[in-house]
Amino acid sequence: MIVALILLLLVLGSVIFHLVSPWWWTPIASNWAYIDSTLVVTFWITGIVFAAVVLFLAYCVYRFRHQPGRKADYEPENKRLEVWLTVATSIGVAAMLAPGLIVWKQFVTVPSEATEVEVVGQQWSWSYRLPGADGKLGASGVNWISADNPLGVSPHDSNGADDVIVEGGDLHLPIGKPVKVVLRSVDVLHDFYVPEFRAKMDMVPGTVTYFWFTPIRTGEFEVLCAELCGTGHAFMRSYVQVQEQAEYDAWLGEQVTFASLQRPRPVRVAAEP
Template sequence: MQRPLLVAALVLMVVGAIGLALLRPWWFAPLASNWGSIDQIILLSLLLTGLAYAAVNLFLAYCIHRYHKGPAEYIPEEPTLERRLIWITTLGIVVLLAPGLYFYAHLIRPPKEAHTVEVLSQQWLWNYRYPGPDGKLGRAEVRNASPANPFGLDLEDPAARDDIVVIGGPLRLPLGEPVLLLLRANDVLHSFYVPEFRVKMDAVPGMVTRIWFTPTEAGEFQVICAEFCGIGHARMLGQVLVLPPEEFRAWLHTQPGVAQTLGH
C-alpha cells in the first residue's frame, strides 16, 4: 500500500471509530435495575481504550508521514521512555480495574432482606425454585435429580417439601425489592444474562454461583444464555416478569409446594 493511502486509512479508522461511538447505532438496553453504575464503568473503559486506540493510530500515521524519507535509527535501549511507558500502562490498568473490582465486591454481597431464588440451567431450559412458607430453600442433592425432580430435592427434608418449583419459567420477581439468584447447572456451563438488569453470571456444574440485583421497572424481560452450551444454545431463552410486590406475593401464595406436585 502506498504511503499516502496507508496514512489516510489509519486516520479514517480513527474517525470511523469516533463516529460510531458518537452516533451509537448499537447501545445499551434500557436500564431496569439498580446497577446503573455498570454503565458508567463500561463508558469509562470505552473512553480510555478509545483514547489509546486513537493516540496509537494517529501517532503511527504521523510517523509514516513524517519519517518516510529519512533512514531509521536503531536504539536498543531508552530507559526514560521505557519508564514512562511502564507508568502510563500501570496507571491505565489501575483505572480500568479498580472500578470493576469495587463494583464486583458489591455485586456478590446481597442485602440481608433479599429474596432468594435458585436458578437451575440445563440444555436448553431455565428452571426456578422459590422458598416455601418457611422462607428457606431445602436440601438438594445431585444424586436425587430426575426428570420429575430436576433440582434433586431431598423430600425427606421438611424445608424442601414446601419449596416452589417452576419448570421452564417464567421467573417472577417483585418490583423494587432486592433479589439474590443462586445459579446451578445440571449438565454443561451456562450463563444467566438479562441485558436490562445489567447482570450476567455463569452457572457451573458442581458449584453454586450467586448474583443479586433490584428490579426497578415492571414488565417482561428476556433471559439469554450468554455461554455457548450446545447445538440448542440459540433456543435457550427465558422470560422474566417483574410484578408489583403485592401481585408477586399473591402469585407465590397460590403455588403448590414440590411435595404436592410430586405426589409425596
C-alpha cells in the first residue's frame, strides 16, 4: 500500500512541478517556433506515457499485493497483449519522430537568399567571419591559420579579401534576414548554441556543419558552447547582437577585413645610442 501511494505521489508531483516550474523556455527570437511545437508534442506524448505506466504500476502493486492464501498465476506468454503493446509503442514512437523529421528537413534546407556567416570555435573563444561588399565568403581551412590569419582564410581566394573578421568578439546580425551559419572547429568538439534562437549544431574538427535561422527580435543574446570542450568550457561565451539594418551597416563599416590584416606592418628599429 505504501509503495502504491508513493507511485501516485510521484505522478502527482510531476504534474504539479510542470504547472508551477519556472524552468521554461526563454522568449523565442528566431523563426524556429517549429522547434517549440515539436518539443511540446514530444513532451505530451512522453508525459502521458510516463503517467500511464506509473499509474498502472501502482494499480498492479495494490491489486496483486500479497494476501494470505493467494497464489500467483504463471502466464509466460500473452499474444494479444504483445500485439497491443507493439502497435501502441510503434504509434507513439512514430508520433514523436514525424514532427522532428519534418522540422529537421526545414532546419537544413537553406533559403537561396540567406547570407553566409562563419563561426569558428576554439578553446575557449568564439570568432566570426562575415561577407564583405561582394556578399561572398572566401575559402578557408586550418592549413592557412597563422598569427595574422586566425580564421584560416585562403589568401588565394579573391572573395575572401573583403571578409570581415571578428576575433574573440560579438556577432552582429540584421533583423529579419535569413542567415546560414557555417560552423568550424580548429581543435576539439564544440557546439554553437543560442537558446533564444532555438538552434544549435555540433562543430566537429575537420568537418563543416551548418544550420540557418532568421532573427525576428532585436537585442543581445548569449552564445553558449553546448559540448564539453575542456576546463574552460563554462567560460566559452559570446553574444549575438541583432540590430536594425542601419545600425548593423554602421557596425559592419567599422570592422577590420582580411585584406587589412594581411598588410605589411612597419618594423621598428631601435635607434643607435
